[in-house]
Amino acid sequence: MRSLKNIYFYYPKESVSAERLSQLTQACKDNGFNIVEADNEADVVICIGDDGVYLQGVRHTGFRSDCLYIGISEEDQAGLYEGFLLDDYQEMFDTLKQETFEVQNFPLIDVSINGATPFYCLNEASIRSSIIKTIAIDVYIDDRHFERFRGDGLIVATPTGSAGYNKSTQGAILDPAVPCFQLTELASLNNNHYRTLGSSLILAENKTLRLEVIQDGNDYPIIGLDNEAYSIRNIQHITLTMSGKSIQTIKLPGDTYWDRLKHIFL
Incomplete structure (x- = not known):
């Protein structure tokens, strides 16, 4: 990594006081760092706020590695x-x-909708019904049909994203050091007519997941990419893979991912 001299601050303007921002910018200068206005010139992107702000900051600056x-x-x-x-x-x-x-890497997933240029996700991608009706999705793993899902939707989470939306739906929490991603169901129907795995599914980094939306009136679902929602008409299929790309952050001694997880949930 190049020398860490140029710093870019990302923050929602309404959530950081002028006094706090003044303290940070002055401390930045006092410690010999430069503040840059263009994020592509930064060696360090500092996101001021909660996890949601962090996700927005990473997306806003292009998921730089x-x-x-x-x-x-x-x-x-x-x-x-x-x-x-x-x-x-x-x-x-x-x-x-x-x-x-020490530098810690957080992996990303690629999300391609209808074969278009992929989006990156640091946390998760989700597809959900936008109407009061279940959505039906054929699930393929490496081009082999696995199941037909019917329910509220599906979540595909990265290792770090596994502790968020995915966890709230009884998905597994993954170690960020393990290159994999996870498929978790949202309120699946399981009866004599419909049958799904009924549990989260963890896929290795070299797998390709394809979700084909059954066109039965629910072809205008809500697509969630991290903490942003998109409504895209006539979605035929979504392809998800591990991107092979990651973002980097600082791994502090005595403050591991598991320490933070314990602090938040236990």
């Missing part, structure tokens, strides 16, 4: 992506100046 993404938040906002607290921002700058920290 050649910079560090750091989350800094208030005490009550701390999540899986936030490594530092706003009340102790000097710790963040001290860590960056040392440049001896």
Whole structure:
């Protein structure tokens, strides 16, 4: 990684006070860093806020693999992506100046809708019915038919995304070090007419998942890409793979992914 000198701040303007922003920018300069206005010039992208802001910041800056993404938040906002607290921002700058920290990689998934250019996702992609009616989806793994799902929808989560929406639907929590992704059902119908696996399914990094939407009146579903929703008419199929690309963040001693997970849920 190149020298860490240029910093770009990403934040929702309405959620960060002018006083707090002034403190951060002054500390940035006092510690010998440059603040850049263009995110593609940054060596470090600092996302100020909760996990939602972090996801938006990564998407806004193009899922870059050649910079560090750091989350800094208030005490009550701390999540899986936030490594530092706003009340102790000097710790963040001290860590960056040392440049001896360990880097952790978070993998991304590719999501291609109807064969178009793929979107990246850091957390998850989901497809859900947009009307009061179940959605039917044929699930293919490496071009082999696996099941016909009927229910509210499906979630495809990355390892880090497995602890969010996926967890709330009884999906498994994955180790971010394991290159894989997970398919989880949303309220599937299981009776004498419809039958699905009924549990989450973990796929290796070299697998291709294809979801073909059955055109029975629910061909205008809601597509969720991380924390953004898209309505795309006449969706025929969605193809999902591990992208082979990842973003980088700081792995602090004594503050592992599992420590954060315990702090949030236990």
